[in-house]
Amino acid sequence: MKQDPDSSVVPRLPVPKLLQRRIGRAVADFRMIQPGDRILLALSGGKDSLTLLHMLRAMQRQFSVPFELGVATVDPMSPDYDPQVLLPYMESLDIPYFLERQDIYERAKKHLLRPSYCSFCARMRRGVLYRCARREGYNVLALGQHLDDFAESFFMSMFYNGEMRTMKAHYRVREGDLRVIRPLVYCRERQMRQHAEEQKLPVIYENCPACFGKPTERQHMKELLAQQEAHDPRLFKQLQRALQPLMGTGLEDLHFEDEHA
Numbered sequence: 001m002k003q004d005p006d007s008s009v010v011p012r013l014p015v016p017k018l019l020q021r022r023i024g025r026a027v028a029d030f031r032m033i034q035p036g037d038r039i040l041l042a043l044s045g046g047k048d049s050l051t052l053l054h055m056l057r058a059m060q061r062q063f064s065v066p067f068e069l070g071v072a073t074v075d076p077m078s079p080d081y082d083p084q085v086l087l088p089y090m091e092s093l094d095i096p097y098f099l100e101r102q103d104i105y106e107r108a109k110k111h112l113l114r115p116s117y118c119s120f121c122a123r124m125r126r127g128v129l130y131r132c133a134r135r136e137g138y139n140v141l142a143l144g145q146h147l148d149d150f151a152e153s154f155f156m157s158m159f160y161n162g163e164m165r166t167m168k169a170h171y172r173v174r175e176g177d178l179r180v181i182r183p184l185v186y187c188r189e190r191q192m193r194q195h196a197e198e199q200k201l202p203v204i205y206e207n208c209p210a211c212f213g214k215p216t217e218r219q220h221m222k223e224l225l226a227q228q229e230a231h232d233p234r235l236f237k238q239l240q241r242a243l244q245p246l247m248g249t250g251l252e253d254l255h256f257e258d259e260h261a
Contacts, residue, residue: 015195016058022186023055030170030251032181033059033140037067039181040138042129045073045086045204047196049144052184054199056142057093067140070096072132074125076104081204089202098136100128133178146184146192150247151239152221160217166243171250179254185247188236 027033041056043049056069071090073083083099090097104124126141133141145167154166169185172178184192196203229235 015191015198016055019051019055019187019191019195020058023052023059023183026169026183026186027059027181030181030185030248031254032170032183033063033065033067035065035067037065037140038138039067039069039140039142040129040133040136041069041071041142042125042144043071043073043086043090044144045083045202046144047192047201047203048146048184048189050201050203051192051195052142052144053093053095054195054201056183057095068138070098070136070138072098072100072129074104074128075099075101076121076125077101078105083204085202085204096136098132100132102128104128130173130178139177140179140181143180143182144184145182146187146189147236147240148189148222148225150185150243151225151236152218154239154243154246155221155225156217159221164246165249166246168250169247170254172253186240 033039039056041049041053043053053071060067060069073086075081075083087097087099102124104121107124129141133139150166154164157163157165167182168180170179170181173180195201225235
């Protein structure tokens with residue numbers, strides 16, 4: 001029987017091809033890209049969003065369904081985060097690029113007393129990205145969360161909120177005018193790290209700007225899952241299967257033609 005690439009530490013396929021295959025499968029399974037879509041990628045400068053940028057550019061050349069691609073970065077104006085390195089890099093790629101500066105850092109400090117700002121900052125950043133997409137005429141927002149993020153969100157929701165839920169792979173926002181997709185839903189974090197290192201991408205190495213250098217519950221969950229995976233290397237393969245119905249929550253509100261034109 002053929003071994004799954006993720007069943008061992010080193011993938012049997014080169015990382016770019018493995019990522020392309022898994023992203024292609026996610027796009028098909030969750031019907032993420034439709035003909036004529038204008039996709040705005042949220043680029044933080046981390047390894048995940050930079051990798052997704054290159055994968056979507058490759059998909060533009062190979063995918064039978066035509067779509068446009070733009071990129072936006074939200075600068076929360078934290079002293080720990082400097083997106084300036086992205087400006088010349090994005091100019092070299094010749095892709096529409098929007099740098100949105102919002103003082104999320106000060107708002108978080110003023111309005112929240114909890115040790116983690118992740119949830120607050122994520123909502124604020126999404127709001128900025130939604131406004132940018134609407135202003136520039138994009139109908140789809142692409143986010144860079146991967147399978148590790150989905151698993152961590154599931155256990156955080158279960159442990160801290162008593163709910164069995166995780167992020168959605170594809171859904172429509174409440175207002176109905178934008179769709180949100182997460183094409184890395186089947187990809188592992190280590191694959192993005194390896195790809196970014198091999199391709200020497202201009203990764204901004206710092207703690208998530210949502211946390212402003214503070215420890216988070218998510219980091220604790222990441223360490224917990226890593227310990228479990230050390231005992232069972234098939235952990236994330238099983239989690240992907242178990243989380244599949246939760247990942248697809250929101251698809252029922254999307255209506256597309258059965259066949260692409």
